[in-house]
Amino acid sequence: MSQITKRTYKLSDGRDIIYFDDADTALPPERGDDLREPAVRPPTATMRQDVLTGEWISIAAARQNRVVLPPSHLDPLAPASPDNPSEIPGLYDVAVFENKSPSFGPDLAGPAAPEGLEDLARVGLGRSRQSVGRCEVVCFSPEHTGSLAGLSLSRMRTVVEAWADRTAALSALPGVEQVFPFENRGEAIGVTLHHPHGQIYAYPYITPRTAQLVRTIENYGGSLFEDILNFEQKSERVLFQGEHWTAFVPFAARWPLEVHMLPHRHVPDLAATTEEERDEFARLYGQLLRGVDALYSTPTPYISAWHQAPVHAHRDDVRLMLQLTSPRREENKLKYLAGSEAAMGAFIADIPPETAAGRLREAIEKREAAATTEITSRGQEATLP
Missing domain, CATH: 3.30.428.10 (HIT-like)
Known part of the structure; x- marks a missing residue:
């Protein structure tokens, strides 16, 4: 820019x-x-x-x-x-x-x-x-x-x-x-x-997570990310969809709070995005984070991770994706990685992804509505004599 x-x-x-x-x-x-x-x-x-x-x-x-x-x-x-x-x-x-x-x-x-x-x-x-x-x-x-x-x-x-x-x-x-x-x-x-x-x-x-993704693509086919996007856009787990990005809770979410954001076209990494894609992401990502914090009375801990294609390989198959995850499953409860998850890598989800998506979608909508009301109120005050 x-x-x-x-x-x-x-x-x-x-x-x-x-x-x-x-x-x-x-x-x-x-x-x-x-x-x-x-x-x-x-x-x-x-x-x-x-x-x-x-x-x-x-x-x-x-x-x-x-x-x-x-x-x-x-x-x-x-x-x-x-x-x-x-x-x-x-x-x-x-x-x-x-x-x-x-x-x-x-x-x-x-x-x-x-x-x-x-x-x-x-x-x-x-x-x-x-x-x-x-x-x-x-x-x-x-x-x-x-x-x-x-x-x-x-x-x-x-x-x-x-x-x-x-x-x-x-x-x-x-x-x-x-x-x-x-x-x-x-x-x-x-x-x-x-x-x-x-x-x-x-x-x-190449990190272990990406190496596993590459094996999955080799097993499924190169259309994996395009198919994921089409599948999720038809689901009740969509949080919002813009011109260039869609955010959704994935079908098989591991964490109590897990959101993926995918670009609508194939790009291997952030460096390959256009100014228009970066502009829209900046706006939508702010809405997502404000909604995440609106879920509870205190800020929500999270890991926000940009999954990008390797530098020299698999760039036509691995699509850029943001994944935001949080172990917070209630106001005062966290999900800890205990025996099955930590030792075996076998996750057990506590909250159905559709339920998590509904809660988060409601929090995003309420937070953005409140922000719009606040801006309108400030504008009206500024015009008062």
Whole structure:
């Protein structure tokens, strides 16, 4: 989007920081320097192969020392101040920077790096490789508190642009096989910072979830996502349908709250979406998140995950999809992954997907109606003499 401006700088230790300014930003174009003393970055982590599954586990010991739920005056994602030398030197709209303690990277190559997907597919005892790749933090707002649900439409559009831009940039890095933007929201999910933010992982392999999806497509056929969209659009589980996107509770939802959003045409990732698709998604996603928070008297914890096609394979079959899931099954009850789910991967759903869709659809409609009434009321007050 031409009105959204991207500005790239370096932090004191050499990490990239990228600012995305809103189309209607009030910020000046200049950005301050990071005045902190340069620090030594932790070494790139090591992956070990689980010989029982063939999956790769990153052993990222540096993450053990990361900050956990700091007080607001020491928020590492707030604009820096004399008393808080944070990760971001000054005021911003949306900021993206390399994670200080990444699970993957900062190295992208080396003698112990993976030698391609064929190398990673081989199974053997004691196999290890460098966890090459990259991890980035996406800050949605300079405010210490808040959420994506509370952002203006302009800011939400900036966030979508940042996701798309970073998907393209990270996909172009050597050794990267899949890019995953996501948001963990709420202490029940395990967040370590209250500041509204998300992350992006650039993996050196195709993730297990996507590998399973590829096997399903090979079994079903390349029309899988088109058929899913047609099937769900005819169901009572649809939450809303726009010109470019449809949101629905899936037929076989695992979680008490689970929503999928699919684009109406095949696109492999966010970088391949058009401006019109990004515009509509920004508007519809805000409605969805406000509805999710309207379900109960307190904000709902969730994981919002962008499932994208691998960088170098299966791009004609794997369609971009957003999946939002929450373990919250009642106001004061959470679904925990116990024996069957955690050990066997066999989920048991507590709430019928049609019931969940009805509740969420009602919450979205009520929340948007209330917002419209509030805007109308403010407009009438403004015209009073």
